[in-house]
Amino acid sequence: MEPLTEREIRAAFINCTKGEAKRLSVPRDLTEQPWEDLDFLGWRDPQAPGRAYLVTTGDDGRARAVALRAASSAVGQQRRSMCSMCLTTHSGGVSLMVAPKAGKAGQQGNSVGAYICSDLACSLYVRGKRDAGVGARLHETITLEEKIRRTVANVAAFVAKVGTA
Ligand SMILES: [Zn+2]
Numbered sequence: 001m002e003p004l005t006e007r008e009i010r011a012a013f014i015n016c017t018k019g020e021a022k023r024l025s026v027p028r029d030l031t032e033q034p035w036e037d038l039d040f041l042g043w044r045d046p047q048a049p050g051r052a053y054l055v056t057t058g059d060d061g062r063a064r065a066v067a068l069r070a071a072s073s074a075v076g077q078q079r080r081s082m083c084s085m086c087l088t089t090h091s092g093g094v095s096l097m098v099a100p101k102a103g104k105a106g107q108q109g110n111s112v113g114a115y116i117c118s119d120l121a122c123s124l125y126v127r128g129k130r131d132a133g134v135g136a137r138l139h140e141t142i143t144l145e146e147k148i149r150r151t152v153a154n155v156a157a158f159v160a161k162v163g164t165a
Pocket of ligand 1: 083084085086087088116117121122123125
């Protein structure tokens, strides 16, 4: 994806208030992120480990960011579970992330949940740039390009669900 600036990321949040988007933690090392290998940028709030965020640019090139709450990592620590974005299997490295929906639906308490790699580094697992251990990746006959496209589609579908009433 194309590199984004802090200002672009803060302006891209679809499911929190302007004030929250202004205050939430955005990585300081944005210029050092491996943008060319990212389908989306995801990060955890170092001050509040239960908070996570992701930002992606859709087909239209518009950035959309989503604020997430990660369930406690103590749950399912031993169980192997699969990330629903990149289909990597980890032991204890997948978290249930819940995003309040955008707008009125979110204010009424509606949310969307998905199992996502706890470090939100799906793009790197798909490309083999980060290792999740033995048996983490399915043996598939599809190409890397197709796996990337699938991850992008999964993330886009998740963001779209957050954004629709
Ligand atoms: Zn993942």
